[in-house]
Amino acid sequence: MKIFSAFLATETNTSGVMPTAGIDFENNGLYRGDASLRNPTGFGAAHVLLKQMAAADGHTVVESLTAHAQPSGITARSAYEQYRDWIVEDLKAALPVQAVVLFMHGAMVADGYDDCEGDTIQRVREVVGPGVPIGVELDLHCHVSEMMLTQSDIIIAYKEYPHTDTMLRLEELYALITRQAEGKIKPVTAVHDLRMIGLWHTTKEPMRSFVDRMAALEGKDGILSISLGHGFPWGDTPDTGAKLWVVADGDRAKAQALADQLGEEFWAMRHDTWQPPLSIKAAVEVARQAPEGPVILADVADNPGGGAMSDSTFILQGLLDAGVHDAVIGAIWDPGAVIICQSAGVGARLKLRIGGKCGPLSGTPVDLPVTIKAIVENHSQSGLGFRWPLGTGVWVQTDQGMDIALCTLRSQPMSLEVFENLGILLTGRKAIVLKSSQHFHAAFAPIAKQVLYVGAPGSVSQNFAEMSYTKRDNHFWPRVEDPRS
Incomplete structure (x- = not known):
């Protein structure tokens, strides 16, 4: 069996102040056909795993594009x-193929395209025809x-937030899409629209x-697969919002019944699954009075993983005003300050x-009067199964x-490496401020005495009740x- 694979992903904050262009994909590593060789621990890792699984079963993989950009504003149409x-x-050149596997985000918006994933999947379908399974x-x-649903055969979303299961979901997708290609299953999908906007931490x-x-x-x-798409609240599209879908083997009614049942269960939990972030003053005071640390202060609204610029100073100023100096903060995106330090x-x-x-x-x-303690070229971190570039990293004290x-290069902290590879010590500190909404949790929660989510101003605000959209109903x-009534 010949399997075709491609990776095209970014998460679009449609109100982001900086557009996403070709240079942003190049900064994260842009490869055509060889990411598994040239970037095997970066985003090429998805192709590496797919090829390993395929080889073990006697199949081959034709690897196409790998393109990923850090979340930001609307993607340039040309890119x-x-x-x-x-x-x-690449797909046309690879024909005939027996299956297609696409690694995508699901919230990519470009100038003129509210649904980049749906558009790409449709064009892939036009090439392979109705009989070749497409897994996403x-x-x-x-x-x-x-x-996306009608033009593909199987869509599987990560289950965990933070996304610690990216490779597990790929293993699941591979197993199902190859079984379909071999005629062993007939996947059908049913969806339950939850009519909800929010974030849901799967760690609690x-x-x-x-x-x-x-x-x-x-x-x-x-029942073959179940996915809960949380949605991306900061992307204004006709399909923004949480949805739950079930993939069953040939029985759409069974899939719909389970999707509706789980959807109702999720709806019933809505008031128990969300707590608004703390104010800066309240969070800093908790850190100041904590008998021991570190206390994690998650700067959720300035998360570059949601398209924010990662350069806000609200919590930094709050720490200074409260006299909390035994603190670490990062990673602040400030190329100008880095150049001065260099x-x-x-x-x-x-x-x-x-x-x-x-x-x-x-x-x-x-x-701030500071001393430059370290400058690291090609600074990077591991996280979510991949390696993420940070560009030039600088530690100032x-x-x-x-x-x-x-x-x-903007990237939310997902590994202690963001700080430790610069030489910054984390243990025993009073406070650690992280420009992240949740992906920090897997690495940082084990070293923290408390984890606080802080509602500073920012372009990834979590005031969901006040959000207003132009392309979907409000x-x-x-x-x-009760939006269902």
């Missing part, structure tokens, strides 16, 4: 169309459209048990203007002992208590 067309060209792996923060109850329940139902009584060199002491560069949601720049990590929970 999206070029990458999509490369995938189609999505981030759970996806917009699941009718086009009752979400933890709900995810475990989904997994326990799979592989039994003809010019001055390690060991230099200077007054550095940090953050606050990208508009009102970035806050006011903070001028204030006169009072606060450590700040700067970078030239009849959703929690904006409306």
